Amino acid sequence: MASTQTEQKSARSRRGTGSYDERRIKLAESALRTLGQLGYARTSLRDIAANSEFSHGVVHYYFRDKTELIIFCVKHYKTQCMHRYDSVVSESTTADGLLTGFADKLVQTLSEEPSMHRLWYDLRSQSMFQEALRVDVYDIDRGLEDMIWRVVTRYAELSESRPMIESRAAYTMFDGIFESALRDFLADRAGTVEWIRAQVTSLLPALCTPVDSTSS
Amino acid sequence: MASTQTEQKSARSRRGTGSYDERRIKLAESALRTLGQLGYARTSLRDIAANSEFSHGVVHYYFRDKTELIIFCVKHYKTQCMHRYDSVVSESTTADGLLTGFADKLVQTLSEEPSMHRLWYDLRSQSMFQEALRVDVYDIDRGLEDMIWRVVTRYAELSESRPMIESRAAYTMFDGIFESALRDFLADRAGTVEWIRAQVTSLLPALCTPVDSTSS
DNA sequence: ATTCATTCTTGACAAGTGTCAAGACCAATT
DNA sequence: AATTGGTCTTGACACTTGTCAAGAATGAAT
Numbered sequence: 001m002a003s004t005q006t007e008q009k010s011a012r013s014r015r016g017t018g019s020y021d022e023r024r025i026k027l028a029e030s031a032l033r034t035l036g037q038l039g040y041a042r043t044s045l046r047d048i049a050a051n052s053e054f055s056h057g058v059v060h061y062y063f064r065d066k067t068e069l070i071i072f073c074v075k076h077y078k079t080q081c082m083h084r085y086d087s088v089v090s091e092s093t094t095a096d097g098l099l100t101g102f103a104d105k106l107v108q109t110l111s112e113e114p115s116m117h118r119l120w121y122d123l124r125s126q127s128m129f130q131e132a133l134r135v136d137v138y139d140i141d142r143g144l145e146d147m148i149w150r151v152v153t154r155y156a157e158l159s160e161s162r163p164m165i166e167s168r169a170a171y172t173m174f175d176g177i178f179e180s181a182l183r184d185f186l187a188d189r190a191g192t193v194e195w196i197r198a199q200v201t202s203l204l205p206a207l208c209t210p211v212d213s214t215s216s
Numbered sequence: 217m218a219s220t221q222t223e224q225k226s227a228r229s230r231r232g233t234g235s236y237d238e239r240r241i242k243l244a245e246s247a248l249r250t251l252g253q254l255g256y257a258r259t260s261l262r263d264i265a266a267n268s269e270f271s272h273g274v275v276h277y278y279f280r281d282k283t284e285l286i287i288f289c290v291k292h293y294k295t296q297c298m299h300r301y302d303s304v305v306s307e308s309t310t311a312d313g314l315l316t317g318f319a320d321k322l323v324q325t326l327s328e329e330p331s332m333h334r335l336w337y338d339l340r341s342q343s344m345f346q347e348a349l350r351v352d353v354y355d356i357d358r359g360l361e362d363m364i365w366r367v368v369t370r371y372a373e374l375s376e377s378r379p380m381i382e383s384r385a386a387y388t389m390f391d392g393i394f395e396s397a398l399r400d401f402l403a404d405r406a407g408t409v410e411w412i413r414a415q416v417t418s419l420l421p422a423l424c425t426p427v428d429s430t431s432s
Numbered sequence: 433a434t435t436c437a438t439t440c441t442t443g444a445c446a447a448g449t450g451t452c453a454a455g456a457c458c459a460a461t462t
Numbered sequence: 463a464a465t466t467g468g469t470c471t472t473g474a475c476a477c478t479t480g481t482c483a484a485g486a487a488t489g490a491a492t
Contacts, residue, residue, distance in 0.1 A: 020468090039345035041257030044449065055471050057452080066450065118344040125341040128334040128402050129255035138403070164422075169393070169415055176392025177385070186344050187354070199385055206380075236438095260479060271441050273482080282480065434492080441486070449478070455471090462465070 024062050027052060028073045035073065036115030040122045045069075071136050074123060077116065082143045084109065089150050095159035095205075102151055103200045106178065107193050110185055117182050145171035152207060161208035170207055174200070240278050243268060244289045251289065252331030256338045261285075287352050290339060293332065298359045300325065305366050311375035311421075318367055319416045322394065323409050326401055333398050361387035368423060377424035386423055390416070 018026065030052035035043050045066060049056035063069040088105050092098035110117070124141070127133035149167040156163050163170065181196040234242065246268035251259050261282060265272035279285040304321050308314035326333070340357070343349035365383040372379050379386065397412040 023469095039342065041342075042345065045451090046449085056450095057472070058470060060451065061470070118341070121344065122341045124399070125334070125338045126255065126257075128337065128399060129258070134403050137399075141399075165418075168396070168411075169419075172392035172396045173389050176388035176395075179392075180384070180388045183340070183344060183353075183357075187350050195384075202381075203385075239439095261481090262479080272480095273442070274440055276481065277438095277440070436489105436491080438490100439486105439488075442484090443482105444484100445480105445482085447479080447481105450476100452473105452475080454473090457468105457470075459468090460466085462463100 024072070025076060027054060027058070027062055028069070028076050030054075031069060032073050032077060032116070032119070035070075036119045040070070040119065040126055067132055070123075071133070074120075074133075074136055074140065077120070078140045078143060081116075082140075082147055085147055085151055089154045092154070092158065095155055098151070098155050098158055099201060099204055102155075102204065103197050106200055107197055110178065110181060110196065111193065114182060114186055117178075118186065121179055121182070144175070148174050152204070155204055156208045159205070159208055159210075161210045164207055164209050173203060173207075177203070240288070241292060243270060243275070243278055244285070244292050246270075247285060248289050248293060248332070248335070251286075252335045256286070256335065256342055283348055286339075287349070290336075290349075290352055290356065293336070294356045294359060297332075298356075298363060301363055301367055305370045308370070308374065311371055314367070314371050314374055315417060315420055318371075318420065319413045322416055323413055326394065326397055326412065327409065330398060330402055333394075334402065337395055337398070360391070364390050368420065371420055372424045375421070375424055375426075377426045380423055380425050389419060389423075393419070 027048075031043075031048045034048045034051045038047060045059050046056045048069075049059065059066075059069060063072065085102060085105055088098065088101040092101050120140075123133060124137050127137040145167055148171045152163050152167075152170050177196060177199045181192050181199075184192040184195070243264075247259075247264045250264045250267045254263060261275050262272045264285075265275065275282075275285060279288065301318060301321055304314065304317040308317050336356075339349060340353050343353035361383055364387045368379050368383075368386050393412060393415045397408050397415075400408040400411070
């Protein structure tokens with residue numbers, strides 16, 4: 001039933017602009033903005049609709065229920081966010097360049113989209129209570145871990161060293177720093193940007209140990 | 217008005233057992249159990265009352281509103297949890313003893329009270345949206361940071377070394393590892409305990425660098 | 433035994449929730 | 463012009479929520 005629906009509806013677009021899938025995404029992005037401001041628990045379908053161009057009933061036309069909408073939003077966010085550092089990784093030619101580029105991007109991310117990130121942490125916490133969220137949260141978390149690992153391995157490469165720790169541990173460290181800095185940033189505490197920059201700048205080199213050039 | 221109330225009511229205890237303050241705590245502990253199972257957002261005052269020996273109306277006798285109850289619960293939890301590692305710190309006589317003692321306690325904490333910890337992370341995430349929670353969450357976070365710092369400095373002392381990083385950074389790292397392990401533990405993923413033990417066992421020594429014995 | 437303040441229960445209220453059915457709207461097809 | 467079927471709005475539903483008022487229950491003080 002769902003597949004038939006999708007096929008038929010995506011064939012034509014009557015109202016507004018764009019196809020069925022495009023409007024699904026439009027609704028999801030509108031929902032993401034609202035979720036980022038109010039948080040997962042305090043956002044109702046009517047809040048979402050009020051901040052969009054639709055009425056509150058339309059949600060059940062595009063999504064089965066609230067949970068499906070949320071999960072769709074999260075997955076959509078994932079695809080946007082997962083490769084944020086790829087350009088930094090590919091364009092850096094020196095270890096120091098990568099280091100400052102990474103730190104800059106982290107700071108930019110922190111200060112430009114804090115609401116999206118607090119929503120992510122909100123959902124990740126909720127996944128500890130709601131089993132329905134666990135799989136998707138886990139997938140995103142692993143995606144972010146891979147993203148960080150690409151940075152770490154590339155830095156090791158450029159600095160002719162080897163990562164001292166495994167992917168998972170490296171991610172939890174940067175993630176912990178970022179989450180802590182995000183709370184400070186949202187609470188308007190001073191020195192947040194300087195702190196996270198200093199932390200990242202010292203952590204990344206510390207995670208890599210020079211390779212023994214005499215061997216092999 | 218609140219002070220008068222407290223004075224008078226704590227003077228005598230009619231119903232049940234214990235004073236006014238003791239029953240406040242009893243209600244709060246009951247609330248903590250329920251909150252730990254359902255999460256902050258999905259727990260209603262009726263849920264809390266249902267899992268206690270009281271009726272749902274009694275909450276407004278002991279607390280002004282829901283937020284005051286939550287904050288009281290959190291602070292109560294804080295006092296319980298804040299000095300969990302003190303005995304490990306004071307009783308350890310060698311660096312390795314402290315290391316394994318710390319790791320054991322972390323594992324024990326993780327596996328014995330996972331619900332309390334997911335509640336804490338839940339509230340900390342909520343504090344990014346609700347300003348009313350920020351101060352208390354911040355205080356607890358600093359208390360936990362101090363707790364970790366006591367472990368780190370003591371380890372440095374016993375291993376005749378110096379911490380390489382500052383208190384805040386050390387805390388975010390251990391906290392990140394713990395939170396990640398907690399999600400794995402709650403999702404019944406295998407190897408969680410071994411992972412966190414390995415991480416902690418390697419991280420704590422890595423945070424300390426041998427002191428230069430020739431100087432001073 | 434009566435009084436009395438404290439403690440607790442009950443029932444109700446208004447507001448807000450997710451969900452859904454009924455139908456209006458509208459563009460393309462006939 | 464009439465029909466068709468995807469799109470969207472409206473209004474309602476059953477339910478839950480925090481809050482509070484009214485009063486019952488309780489045990490100490492008189």
